[in-house]
Amino acid sequence: xxxNPHPKPHFLLFPFMAxxxxxxxxxxxxxxxxxxxxxxxxxxPLNSKILQKPIDTFNKLNPTxxxxxxxxxxxxxxxxxxxGCENVDFFTSNNNDDGGxxxxxxxxxxxxxxxxxxxxxxxxxxDCLIADMFFPWATExxxxxxxPRLVFHGTGYFSLCAGHCIRMHNPQNxxxxxxxxxxxxxxxxxxxxTKEQIVDGDNESDMGKFMNEVRKSEVESSGVIVNxxxxxxxxxxxxxxxxxxxxxxxxxxxxxxxxxxxxxxxxGKKASIDEVECLKWLDSKKPGSVIYIxxxxxxxxxxxxLIEIAAGLEASGTNFIWVVRKNKGDKEEWLPEGMEERTxxxxxxxxxxxPQVLILDHQATGGFVTHCGWNSLLEGVAAGLPMVxxxxxxxxxxxxxxxxxxxxxxxxxxxxxxxxxxGDFISREKVEKAVREVLVGEEAGERRRRAKxxxxxxxxxxxxxxxxxxxxxxxxxxxxx
Ligand code: UDP
Numbered sequence: 001x002x003x004n005p006h007p008k009p010h011f012l013l014f015p016f017m018a019x020x021x022x023x024x025x026x027x028x029x030x031x032x033x034x035x036x037x038x039x040x041x042x043x044x045p046l047n048s049k050i051l052q053k054p055i056d057t058f059n060k061l062n063p064t065x066x067x068x069x070x071x072x073x074x075x076x077x078x079x080x081x082x083x084g085c086e087n088v089d090f091f092t093s094n095n096n097d098d099g100g101x102x103x104x105x106x107x108x109x110x111x112x113x114x115x116x117x118x119x120x121x122x123x124x125x126x127d128c129l130i131a132d133m134f135f136p137w138a139t140e141x142x143x144x145x146x147x148p149r150l151v152f153h154g155t156g157y158f159s160l161c162a163g164h165c166i167r168m169h170n171p172q173n174x175x176x177x178x179x180x181x182x183x184x185x186x187x188x189x190x191x192x193x194t195k196e197q198i199v200d201g202d203n204e205s206d207m208g209k210f211m212n213e214v215r216k217s218e219v220e221s222s223g224v225i226v227n228x229x230x231x232x233x234x235x236x237x238x239x240x241x242x243x244x245x246x247x248x249x250x251x252x253x254x255x256x257x258x259x260x261x262x263x264x265x266x267x268g269k270k271a272s273i274d275e276v277e278c279l280k281w282l283d284s285k286k287p288g289s290v291i292y293i294x295x296x297x298x299x300x301x302x303x304x305x306l307i308e309i310a311a312g313l314e315a316s317g318t319n320f321i322w323v324v325r326k327n328k329g330d331k332e333e334w335l336p337e338g339m340e341e342r343t344x345x346x347x348x349x350x351x352x353x354x355p356q357v358l359i360l361d362h363q364a365t366g367g368f369v370t371h372c373g374w375n376s377l378l379e380g381v382a383a384g385l386p387m388v389x390x391x392x393x394x395x396x397x398x399x400x401x402x403x404x405x406x407x408x409x410x411x412x413x414x415x416x417x418x419x420x421x422x423g424d425f426i427s428r429e430k431v432e433k434a435v436r437e438v439l440v441g442e443e444a445g446e447r448r449r450r451a452k453x454x455x456x457x458x459x460x461x462x463x464x465x466x467x468x469x470x471x472x473x474x475x476x477x478x479x480x481x
Contacts, residue, residue: 008036008037008038008066009036009037009038009127009476009479009480009481010037010038010039010040010124010126010127011029011032011037011038011039011040011126011127011128011129011130011479012040012042012070012120012121012124012126012128012129012130012131012147013025013028013029013039013040013041013042013130013152014041014042014043014113014117014129014130014131014132014135014138015041015043015132015152016088016110016132016133016134016135016154017043017044017047017086017087017088017110018087018088018089018297018298019087019088019089019268019269019296019297019298020154020296020297020298020373020374020375021132021134021152021154022043022047022050022051022268023267023268023375024152024154024227024254024255024375025041025130025132025152026041026051026054026055026067026267027254027255027257027258027267028130028152028225028227028251028254029041029055029067030058030067030257030258031251031254031257031472032476033058033062033065033066033067034062034065034257035472035473035476036476037127037476037480038066038067038068039066039067039068040067040068040069040070040124040126041055041067041068041069041070042069042070042072042113042117042120043069043070043071043072044071044072044073044074044086045071045073045074045086046084046086046087047086047087048069048071050087050268050269051069052069053266054263054266054267055067055068055069057262057263057266058263061260061263070120072113072116072117073112073116074086074109074110074112074113075112076109079109079112080105080109081105081106081109085106088103088106088297088298089269089297089298091103091106092298092299092300092421093300093325100207100420103420104206104207104210107134107210108210110134110135111137113135114137114138114141117129117138117141118141118144118145121141121142121144121145121147122145125145125147126147127147127148127479127480127481128147128148128149128150128222128479129142129147129148129149129150130149130150130151130152130225131149131150131151131152132151132152132153132154133151133152133153133154133214133218134214136210136213136214136216136217136218137217138217139217139218139220139221140217143220148221148222148479149217149221149222150221150222150223150224150225150479151217151218151221151223151224151225152224152225152227153224153226154227154374154375155227155374155395155399156226156227156228156232156233156236156374156377156378156399156402157226157228157233157236157237157239157240157248157250158233158236158398158399158401158402158406159374159395159398159399159402160224160226160236160240160244160245161187161236161239161240161244162184162187162191162193162395162398162401163199163395163398164240164243164244165184165185165186165187166184166193166198167215168185168186169184169185169186171183171184171185172195172198175194175195177195178194178195178196178417179194179195179196179416179417180194180195181193181194182194182195187236187239188235188236188239189235189405189406191401191405191406192401192405193397193398193401194416194417196416196417196418197391197397197398197416197417197418198397198418199393199394199395199397199398199418218245219246221246222246222247223245223246223247223248223249224245224247224248224249225248225249225250225251225475226240226248226249226250226251226252227250227251227252227253227254227374227375227378228250228252228253228378229250229252229253229457229458229461229462229466229467229468230250230461230467230468230471231454231457231458231460231461231467232381232407232454232457232458232461233402233406236402237250249471249472249474249475250467250468250471251468251471251472251475252378252461252462252468253378253379253381253382253458253461253462253468254378255267255357255375255378255379255382256382256458256459256462258357261275261279261358264355264357264358264361265355265358267355267356267357268297268353268356269352269353270353271350271352271353271354271355272350272351272352272353272354273348273350273354273355275355275358278321278348278355278358278359279358279362281348282321282359282362282364282365283362283364285319285364286364287363287364287366288363288364288365288366288439288448289318289319289364289366289439290318290319290320290321290362290364290365290366291313291316291318291319291320291321291365291366291367291368291369291388291435291438291439292320292321292323292356292359292360292365292367292368292369293309293313293320293321293322293323293368293369294322294323294354294356294368294369294370294371294376295323295325295370295371295390295392295423296370296371296373296375296376297325297373298373298421299325299371299392299393299421299422299423300325300421300422301325301422301423302422303333303334304425305422305423305425305426306324306334306335307334307335307336307428308425308426308427308428308431309322309426309428309431310322310334310335310336310339311336311428311431312427312428312429312430312431312432312435313343313347313431313432313435314336314339314342314343315428315432316431316432316435316436318346318435318436318439319346319347319364320343320346320347320348321347321348321350321354321359321365322347322348322349322350323349323350323352323353323354323356324349324350324351325352326351326352330351335349356376356379357379357383360379360380360382360383360385361383365383365385366385366386366439366448367385367386367387367388367435367438367439368380368383368385368386368387368388369387369388369390369413369434369435369438370387370388370389370390371390371391371392371396371423372387372389372390372391372396372397372399372400372403373394373396373399374395374399377399377402377403381407381409381451381454381455381458382455382458382459383455384448384451384452384454384455384456385409385451386409386410386411386438386444386447386448386450386451387403387409387410387411387438387451388410388411388412388413388434388435388437388438389403389404389410389411389412389413390412390413390415390423390426391415391418391423392415392418392419392420392421392422392423392424393418393419393420393421393423397415397418400412407450407454408447408450409447409450409451409454410438410447411434411437411438411447412434413426413430413431413434414426414430414434
């Protein structure tokens with residue numbers, strides 16, 4: 001462990017440049033700060049602009065605590081990327097299907113940070129470096145200066161275990177077709193999946209090779225920080241700690257560190273709706289009567305799919321808030337003519353960015369149609385909401401199984417295959433059916449009760465004596481020299 005010139009422990013946090021990684025990293029920095037550590041977040045110039053406001057708010061609300069930003073150069077053009085391409089958001093917000101070319105290019109370009117990171121580690125000698133899984137070179141950089149490197153994946157235990165068991169046994173190679181179901185070997189709970197729902201199964205592809213590097217660096221790291229809580233996925237937390245990672249600490253749900261309206265509203269990008277107006281609208285609705293639909297910060301559906309969602313929602317007759325990753329002024333060929341007038345008072349379409357946690361936490365919200373990105377899923381759990389699961393890509397199909405097969409708090413919309421950023425096509429009838437099913441009926445009531453119990457467990461996990469509270473304390477203790 002490096003010698004520490006700071007009176008407080010000093011943790012460096014280095015998120016991958018995508019909202020789904022930056023948002024929980026900032027939450028983590030806040031959490032460490034409340035425990036008396038100094039947290040410094042490393043990022044690029046454009047991303048620092050996104051992070052600066054919520055950091056200023058936090059530092060102002062907590063004058064004795066400290067979060068800093070350190071900016072690294074990321075010369076996009078020199079690295080073969082378009083000018084300003086500092087976040088995954090940049091290349092996923094249009095409908096061009098590039099077959100994963102840009103994401104791979106972006107991932108490999110981040111290696112450019114290595115020298116800057118080494119210089120910083122040498123100069124500051126922090127107590128630890130929590131670097132994103134997508135920065136495999138960070139383990140070696142930290143090792144040079146005897147700084148422990150921790151890994152942050154941004155996902156939960158269940159999917160980490162599912163991925164591990166699939167890599168160990170390759171059950172997908174023993175089925176006759178890509179849609180034939182199999183049970184994931186070794187994984188507790190007899191979880192059923194198909195080949196077309198697996199993440200990057202091809203070890204020989206560029207992406208597969210990159211992921212092997214990621215795994216190697218993880219094995220060589222000092223351990224893993226997980227945004228989850230034991231009570232949510234106990235069998236998988238135990239499995240992961242026993243069989244997969246050298247060491248792991250869970251400290252979530254991280255989103256609950258944001259307590260007031262301002263902190264919740266400032267997560268991620270600037271909201272495309274006035275938060276107060278949005279809350280007023282929700283106030284006017286009956287408890288549990290609104291469905292919230294969002295597919296996170298990366299998925300970008302084609303117009304054909306958006307049209308089906310619009311029609312399904314309208315047919316369901318329910319109150320809704322629907323977030324569409326399009327900017328006002330874009331051609332709205334995805335919006336059925338007259339829909340907004342017909343659903344006036346019943347529904348809101350947010351074009352761009354929603355203050356998600358504020359909406360989820362409101363009592364009028366009764367269900368969440370989600371792509372099962374881990375942050376969204378956990379935010380839904382913390383809000384006590386039943387979900388319609390609609391995985392698109394990444395590890396989202398694994399997360400779906402946790403909700404539908406283990407927690408039993410969700411209804412699947414019926415997406416059958418992994419299609420990066422675009423998703424499997426789902427008809428309006430399926431959208432309507434799933435939305436109704438999650439909101440009304442006896443089974444909906446049971447799902448809601450289970451979801452409320454999980455939310456209570458989430459609250460207890462971060463309170464004194466809770467599993468996340470305890471893991472956080474032991475983490476801080478272990479890495480404060
Ligand atoms: N988010 C938000 N408003 C939006 C879209 C996303 O606040 O309009 C936040 C959401 O609350 C979550 C994160 O962005 O914290 C998305 O992360 P997730 O893991 O759910 O999905 P990803 O974007 O990585 O696919």
